[in-house]
């Protein structure tokens with residue numbers, strides 16, 4: 001009798017272990033994007049092959065004839081793989097999108113995105129201007145977050161998830177994915193705004209006072225960092241540490257660039273920037289790569305500074321709006337989490353009417 005119980009216990013143990021193995025295998029498979037076949041230049045390639053490849057495949061991007069002329073090797077199979085989540089219709093249904101906002105967001109910032117959508121990123125407040133939004137993120141290691149992101153995408157249809165691991169040192173991939181996505185799906189936009197998810201833009205001011213950007217070519221409006229003015233950090237204890245072999249022997253960044261908190265870009269530049277990225281070696285400091293290095297490879301790009309109309313202190317922006325209402329000079333400022341609705345109310349309290357008359361009819365009471 002005793003022996004039989006032990007047998008059964010042993011059998012149960014074996015079954016349990018076997019089932020666990022299967023489960024772990026399935027979960028691993030779901031969570032690791034690289035273990036699934038990946039599409040490179042139209043061919044399915046698996047993880048082992050990716051690891052085995054010494055050199056990444058040179059790109060032959062077929063949608064644009066100009067790309068073929070770029071011969072240099074690239075580390076951008078990442079952008080040839082398509083998206084884990086895509087919402088292709090974000091810019092469809094209207095002839096012109098006034099601004100496409102590309103938000104570099106962290107996957108876990110669910111609540112922050114909800115707050116942004118219900119306030120200043122809700123396009124109903126700007127009619128007849130069309131504001132469209134993409135929340136751009138990368139791959140996440142855990143299945144629960146992935147499922148939540150897919151639900152979020154179903155509800156709001158504004159998520160784009162690229163095929164790269166979402167991490168601080170991969171923000172360059174996020175930016176290049178944004179350039180690619182716009183080139184493919186949003187060329188009817190008049191202005192591009194790349195922002196971090198703690199930035200806040202006063203679109204009323206943009207449309208009333210700064211819409212000249214719509215008519216400009218090869219232009220970036222941003223917090224401009226002139227060439228030769230920013231140190232390349234070599235101290236390996238810093239968050240922004242750059243290896244000595246990258247920009248070897250240089251002490252300062254060699255091109256004008258933008259701090260990436262908020263950057264307005266004329267639409268004509270986007271496909272050029274994307275093509276430049278395909279032919280450029282990876283460099284992880286995204287602000288320099290996206291807004292300095294890539295533009296340096298395109299003739300005639302102009303960086304225009306907006307420093308007087310930007311603050312990095314949320315309190316300052318808040319006080320300014322409470323005091324001066326729509327005459328406050330700030331176009332761009334930080335606001336995250338609870339600050340978002342406070343800032344929205346401060347910014348809109350005297351905007352029931354505008355220079356357009358009943359232009360912004362849908363503002364909250």
Ligand SMILES: *[C@@H]1O[C@H](CO)[C@@H](O)[C@H](O)[C@H]1NC(C)=O
Pocket residue numbers: 117118119122123124362
């Ligand atoms: C956008 O604003 C409209 C009008 O106030 C509202 O009905 C809608 O729910 C808002 N959308 C989101 C995503 O919060």
Ligand SMILES: *[C@@H]1O[C@H](CO)[C@@H](O)[C@H](O)[C@H]1NC(C)=O
Pocket residue numbers: 078163164165166167169170173
């Ligand atoms: C960046 O993403 C690539 C592609 O997913 C991945 O192989 C790499 O490990 C990531 N790097 C970091 C620092 O997360």
Ligand SMILES: *[C@@H]1O[C@H](CO)[C@@H](O)[C@H](O)[C@H]1NC(C)=O
Pocket residue numbers: 236237
């Ligand atoms: C950082 O640099 C110092 C000397 O320059 C070196 O001793 C140390 O090992 C480095 N640390 C890391 C984590 O690379």
Ligand SMILES: *[C@@H]1O[C@H](CO)[C@@H](O)[C@H](O)[C@H]1NC(C)=O
Pocket residue numbers: 205209210308309328329330331
């Ligand atoms: C930008 O800031 C300057 C200086 O405060 C101000 O004169 C100008 O009107 C501002 N521009 C806008 C569009 O608010």
